[in-house]
Amino acid sequence: xxxxxQKSITLHDVAREAGVSLITASRALGNxxxxxxKTVARVQAAADAIGYIPNLLxxxxxxxxxxxxxxxxPIISVQQFLPTIEALTAMLDREGYQLLLxxxxxxxxxxxxxxxxxxxxxxxxxxxxxxxDDTPAxxxxxxxxxxxVETWDITDDPFDMLVGFSHLxxxxxxxxxxxxxxxxxxxxxxxxxxxxxxxxxxxxxxIGHDVPTAAxxxxxxxxxxxxxxAELLTKDPSIRAIFCSSDTLAEGVLTEARVRGLRVPEDLAxxxxxxxxFSGHLAPTLTTVHVDGSRIGSEAGRILLARCRGExxxxxxxxxxxxVIERESTAGR
Amino acid sequence: xxxxxQKSITLHDVAREAGVSLITASRALGNxxxxxxKTVARVQAAADAIGYIPNLLxxxxxxxxxxxxxxxxPIISVQQFLPTIEALTAMLDREGYQLLLxxxxxxxxxxxxxxxxxxxxxxxxxxxxxxxDDTPAxxxxxxxxxxxVETWDITDDPFDMLVGFSHLxxxxxxxxxxxxxxxxxxxxxxxxxxxxxxxxxxxxxxIGHDVPTAAxxxxxxxxxxxxxxAELLTKDPSIRAIFCSSDTLAEGVLTEARVRGLRVPEDLAxxxxxxxxFSGHLAPTLTTVHVDGSRIGSEAGRILLARCRGExxxxxxxxxxxxVIERESTAGR
DNA sequence: CTGTTAGCGCTTTCAA
DNA sequence: TTGAAAGCGCTAACAG
Numbered sequence: 001x002x003x004x005x006q007k008s009i010t011l012h013d014v015a016r017e018a019g020v021s022l023i024t025a026s027r028a029l030g031n032x033x034x035x036x037x038k039t040v041a042r043v044q045a046a047a048d049a050i051g052y053i054p055n056l057l058x059x060x061x062x063x064x065x066x067x068x069x070x071x072x073x074p075i076i077s078v079q080q081f082l083p084t085i086e087a088l089t090a091m092l093d094r095e096g097y098q099l100l101l102x103x104x105x106x107x108x109x110x111x112x113x114x115x116x117x118x119x120x121x122x123x124x125x126x127x128x129x130x131x132x133d134d135t136p137a138x139x140x141x142x143x144x145x146x147x148x149v150e151t152w153d154i155t156d157d158p159f160d161m162l163v164g165f166s167h168l169x170x171x172x173x174x175x176x177x178x179x180x181x182x183x184x185x186x187x188x189x190x191x192x193x194x195x196x197x198x199x200x201x202x203x204x205x206x207i208g209h210d211v212p213t214a215a216x217x218x219x220x221x222x223x224x225x226x227x228x229x230a231e232l233l234t235k236d237p238s239i240r241a242i243f244c245s246s247d248t249l250a251e252g253v254l255t256e257a258r259v260r261g262l263r264v265p266e267d268l269a270x271x272x273x274x275x276x277x278f279s280g281h282l283a284p285t286l287t288t289v290h291v292d293g294s295r296i297g298s299e300a301g302r303i304l305l306a307r308c309r310g311e312x313x314x315x316x317x318x319x320x321x322x323x324v325i326e327r328e329s330t331a332g333r
Numbered sequence: 334x335x336x337x338x339q340k341s342i343t344l345h346d347v348a349r350e351a352g353v354s355l356i357t358a359s360r361a362l363g364n365x366x367x368x369x370x371k372t373v374a375r376v377q378a379a380a381d382a383i384g385y386i387p388n389l390l391x392x393x394x395x396x397x398x399x400x401x402x403x404x405x406x407p408i409i410s411v412q413q414f415l416p417t418i419e420a421l422t423a424m425l426d427r428e429g430y431q432l433l434l435x436x437x438x439x440x441x442x443x444x445x446x447x448x449x450x451x452x453x454x455x456x457x458x459x460x461x462x463x464x465x466d467d468t469p470a471x472x473x474x475x476x477x478x479x480x481x482v483e484t485w486d487i488t489d490d491p492f493d494m495l496v497g498f499s500h501l502x503x504x505x506x507x508x509x510x511x512x513x514x515x516x517x518x519x520x521x522x523x524x525x526x527x528x529x530x531x532x533x534x535x536x537x538x539x540i541g542h543d544v545p546t547a548a549x550x551x552x553x554x555x556x557x558x559x560x561x562x563a564e565l566l567t568k569d570p571s572i573r574a575i576f577c578s579s580d581t582l583a584e585g586v587l588t589e590a591r592v593r594g595l596r597v598p599e600d601l602a603x604x605x606x607x608x609x610x611f612s613g614h615l616a617p618t619l620t621t622v623h624v625d626g627s628r629i630g631s632e633a634g635r636i637l638l639a640r641c642r643g644e645x646x647x648x649x650x651x652x653x654x655x656x657v658i659e660r661e662s663t664a665g666r
Numbered sequence: 667c668t669g670t671t672a673g674c675g676c677t678t679t680c681a682a
Numbered sequence: 683t684t685g686a687a688a689g690c691g692c693t694a695a696c697a698g
Contacts, residue, residue: 011673026677036683041537051473057394058675061690066390068433068454076419082410089436098450100401101434101666103422117431120389121401140384143342226691235464252614259616271545278555281585284591343691354669359693370668391691394674672698675692682685 009052018046029054031315060122069304070118073129074109074193074203078219079248080221080274080293081129084151087297095305097124106193106218110300119144125304127151130195131158147307149300152281153195154319160197161307161316162292163299165258167195170322171202171287172272178322183269185240186211189228189249193218196245199273203243212236221244225252233268240268241330247272247279247288252281254329269330275322291322334448354469361653362387376501379528392454394539402637403451405435405444406462407526411552413582413607413626414462421460430457439526439551445470449508452477458637460484463528465492475499479642482633485626486528487652494649496632496641500528503622504535507576507604510657512540516602517611518573519544522561522582524652526551532606536576545569550609558585566593568600573601574663580612581619587662608655617661624655 015025027267028035028043035043037171046052059103060066069092071121073081075193089099100123104111112135125147132138132150138187141148148160151168178186186207190196203210214231216224225244229252232239244250250272254264262268272279275290299320303313334617348358351373351477359366361376368376370440379385387481393399402425406414434458437444446469451459458480465471465483471492473474474481511519519540523529525548527544537544547564549557562585578581583605586595594599597617605612608623632653 022685053473055392055675057399057455058418061394062677076414086409099434101432116386120386122390140386212590223614226614239663255616281556281559283588357668390690395693
């Protein structure tokens with residue numbers, strides 16, 4: 001197979017084949033209501049017959065709409081964001097938009113570079129996992145007038161639109177829940193990323209005093225979860241309840257507890273974060289803070305597409321909330 | 334923030350600012366070796382000063398290179414492919430390419446539609462998770478001369494380039510391993526996707542007779558793994574060794590076995606597939622078939638980029654192989 | 667080393 | 683309802 005691209009079939013060919021002008025062919029395919037039904041049918045037939053595929057770069061150059069949206073995540077393997085990406089992609093696809101994926105690697109220089117690259121690609125919108133970092137790219141995005149949706153976090157000063165929830169609130173809610181259960185000896189197992197540390201902060205604030213903490217590099221995984229669990233249980237064997245910054249981390253703590261002969265929840269209570277589907281199928285089932293990542297993706301897609309169509313979404317600032325789901329790992333009191 | 338895009342800063346502005354012609358500015362930024370160092374410096378300075386970001390749509394229209402690559406996966410939440418996507422994205426990014434992500438949803442009509450859309454976006458290459466389905470889009474891709482890398486599978490008749498391994502071989506290897514251990518009562522827990530079923534086929538072939546099988550919908554998860562485990566252990570309590578089509582499924586089977594009071598591996602041996610990082614941190618640690626998904630991504634990126642540069646990769650058909658990693662879940666004989 | 671010319675394929679604007 | 687003209691912002695090809 002040769003990599004030389006033969007000259008492709010253009011709208012010109014379709015027009016000739018259908019016996020109409022270039023622009024009529026364009027309209028027949030793009031704005032069928034502005035052309036007679038008969039003509040539309042003839043152009044459609046011609047396009048199908050010769051296998052025409054419109055060049056979206058050319059169209060986008062003139063119309064200034066690339067029908068492309070950028071999504072930036074730290075690393076794609078951070079499972080948290082997968083349902084969001086999945087829902088976003090599905091929603092965009094339905095409207096003929098495609099998703100450009102970028103990985104910042106938790107690095108603001110790379111984030112800035114990626115954003116510039118996305119601006120250069122004339123994306124019609126940007127969805128961020130998290131808040132936009134304070135880089136020079138910010139000004140360019142504003143200058144270019146590109147709609148942005150920040151997600152999975154909340155702030156008083158959003159760049160543009162936002163779909164998220166309060167991580168501080170999550171930490172507090174878990175602390176309240178633990179306190180309501182009457183426990184007194186707490187620990188935290190956390191990834192070292194910004195939002196996880198904010199959840200920890202909320203937890204500590206509400207508990208009222210500092211709490212033994214094991215921090216592992218983000219993204220956390222089962223192995224680092226076991227490690228964090230081991231660290232906490234070694235450092236302070238009297239710990240009775242552990243708040244984990246992800247369900248995966250929590251699974252590691254559960255595993256480590258089991259290996260050490262600790263019963264959950266009798267000897268140790270464990271709470272995760274994320275509300276992943278697997279959390280309900282562990283043994284014991286895992287208490288977690290559920291966040292509707294899929295909804296974040298579809299809401300973000302919805303308000304972004306609205307703005308792409310030139311509308312002004314009635315509510316460009318959506319708090320999807322969260323809820324503590326009590327399961328076996330903290331039950332029984 | 335308004336969605337009206339003000340007229341953007343173009344190369345024209347840079348040229349004027351630097352006091353050179355348009356094309357010299359273009360070369361200074363794109364092919365610096367064809368322009369005097371002094372001019373390059375001046376143009377660079379001008380571009381930086383006014384915050385110029387090149388319009389890649391415009392450049393791509395003329396040069397017929399969009400610096401964009403499409404990656405098609407069934408669903409992004411199928412974890413198997415994440416390391417591949419991650420490595421691919423990272424490699425592309427280093428060369429200034431971006432990744433367009435598409436989800437086929439295991440549906441060939443959607444796959445065909447997505448491929449057409451990607452062709453229309455003038456992608457410079459396509460990476461498929463799995464083999465290209467036999468759709469009309471195939472002919473168009475060939476006609477457009479777009480390089481394609483099929484991954485995670487193998488065939489005698491690849492469309493273009495390929496980086497994968499034999500699923501039949503995986504099934505056989507696990508059967509050989511089980512047989513070498515001297516076991517005789519087998520079961521299979523599998524997702525219902527094509528490649529998982531081929532692995533099962535290889536397993537059954539080598540075992541020499543049909544084997545109790547629990548099939549769950551792809552993508553499999555911890556819950557469906559527990560379900561499959563329950564189904565197998567109920568249907569045939571004498572089962573002694575289970576081959577699972579993913580590590581996640583295997584984790585479900587391990588969990589179900591534990592809940593039922595079965596010891597692994599004493600009462601039941603379990604083997605997964607994928608070689609995910611978590612498999613080594615379960616308790617018991619999970620025997621699995623390791624596949625280097627990250628390498629698949631980087632090799633695919635490498636040969637694809639080579640072709641984008643007009644080179645002919647010396648080896649456009651790479652078998653990355655696999656290997657059975659023995660761990661506690663099948664140890665002890 | 668630098669510049670001029672001519673488009674890439676499509677859609678907007680204006681006119682019929 | 684249809685068409686002609688005029689570019690979108692950039693780069694390939696050829697001159698100078």
